[in-house]
Amino acid sequence: MKTLQKRSRWRYLLPAALLVLAVAGGALYYFGRDKQPGYMTAPVSRGDLETTVLASGTVESENMVSVGAQVSGQLKSLKVELGDTVKAGQLVAEIDSLPQQNTLRTQTAALAAVRAEKQAKEASLKQAELAYKRQSLMLRGDAASREDFEAAEATLQVLRAEITALDAQIEQAKIAVDTAQLDLGYTKISSPIDGVVVAIVTKEGQTVNANQTAPTIIKVARLDRMTIKVEISEADVVRVQPGQRVYFTILGEPDRQYPAVLQSIEPAPESIENDDSTSSSSSASSSSSSTAIYYMGILEVPNPDGKLRISMTTQVNIVLAEAKNVLTIPSAALGTKDKEGRYQVRVETGPNTFNEQWVQIGLNNNVQAEVVDGLTEGQRVVIGEQVSAAAAPATTMRRRGPMPGMM
Structure with a gap:
């Protein structure tokens, strides 16, 4: 059992x-x-390489003008619409001119009155000159008293002085008439430049007041050439300079590169315009430590097809250095660096066999590195380890x- x-x-x-x-x-x-583990490798191959500074920019018009009114009144008519192309001197708006016409008529009448007054004084002056001559002759012949002579002389001098004062009043009246004519002319507003109407600020029928500031009627901008303001960080601005090659992309066409040249770099950040000159150094240092500092680089680019528009955002690459048709390897393949500036890499010499050797590297943009010496085209270098799926x-x-x- x-x-x-x-x-x-x-x-x-x-x-x-x-x-x-x-x-x-x-x-x-x-x-x-x-x-x-297995190893991931990549070949030594030829290609183009560049190191760049990456920055963001904003598209602006090369020349944008706010067309305003220099006189007050109701906007009687607006001659253009948003997006219209205008020429320099073209009439774009009219302000009700009746007040200015009345002012011109008033000033013209005042000028005429002063001139008429002068004519009357000139007639009195002639009479006074004759009286003075007569009293002078009679005084020499003892036919008149000195008192009468002196009275005639004083009257003559007073009339001459009054005519001089009237001449000054006539000049003032002329200036007033010219000013009234200018104000009347300002009721017809024309474009100062060739461009496109990019904004209509004041609508037809609105009343504008130009007594304090010139109100804007429309904004006209040139769109055939654009300016791009690039924000360059303080860490990168020391590496860039005017004349360097630049290319940029826009959000709507991320695969199209627009070429340009860095025209200039502003010497101070835009925030300096808002800084209070009376602020203490401690507050300034506190502000600078908590706020990123950017310097504006300027690009000027043609815009013949009109694809670049005001306020578009751009991604800008400022080229610091470049190399054409050189040997390259992934930067991930680079190992330790010796005192001579060479890097250690692992080179595949056979199936699952590798050899370490030193190479001289040129440009390195942290993605690809230029091989100056130590490798030949076609060799494979280790760029990392991979764990078997099994x-x-x-x-x-x-x-x-x-x-x-x-x-």
Whole structure:
């Protein structure tokens, strides 16, 4: 009976033991492969390489003018619409000119009155001159008193002075008339430049008040040439300079590169316009430490097809250095650097065999690096390690609980 029980027990324990051995063997197999990762490699190839400073920019018009009113009144008519192309001197708006016409008539009448008054004084002057001559002759012949002579002389001098004063009044009246004519002319507003109407600020029928500031009627801008203001960080501005080649992209066409040249770099950030000159140095240092500082670089680019529009955002690349048709490898392949400036790389010499060697590197943009010496085209270099996909089941198996029959 005991023999039968032992045979029955082994009949159940033997399959369980075999299963445990199979699981242990599989785990050892997968664990062994886990400890021997493969390597990712990349070829040494020829290509173009450049190092750039990346910045963001905003498109602006090369020349945008706010066309305003120099006199007050109701905007009687607007001659243009948004997007219209205008020429320099073209009439774009008219302000109700009746007040200015009345002022001109009033000033013209005042000028005429002063001139008439002068004519009357000139007639009195002639009479006074004759009286003075007559009194002078009579005084020499003792036919008149000196008192009468002096009175005639005083009257003559007074009239001459009054005519001089009237001459001054006439000049003032002329200036008033000219000013009234100018104000009347200002009721007709014309474009100062060739361009496109990019904004209409004042609507037809509105009343404008030019007593304090000149109100803007429309804005006209040239769109055939655009200016791009580029924000260059203080960390990068020391590496760029006017004359460097630039290319930029816009959000609507990320694959099209627009070429340009860096024209200039402003000497101070735009925030200086808002700085208070009376602020203490401590507050200035606190502000500078908490605020990013950007210097504006200026690009001027043609816009013949009109795709560049005001206030567009651009991604700008300022080219610091470039190399054409040179040997390149991924920057990830570079290892330690020695005192001579050489880098250590691992080169594939055969199946699963690698050799370490030193190479001289030129340009390096942290993506690709130029190989100056130490490698030849076609060789493969190690850029990283990869874990075998077969290790995943082993990991999963290790996390499972005990198998049946192992208790």
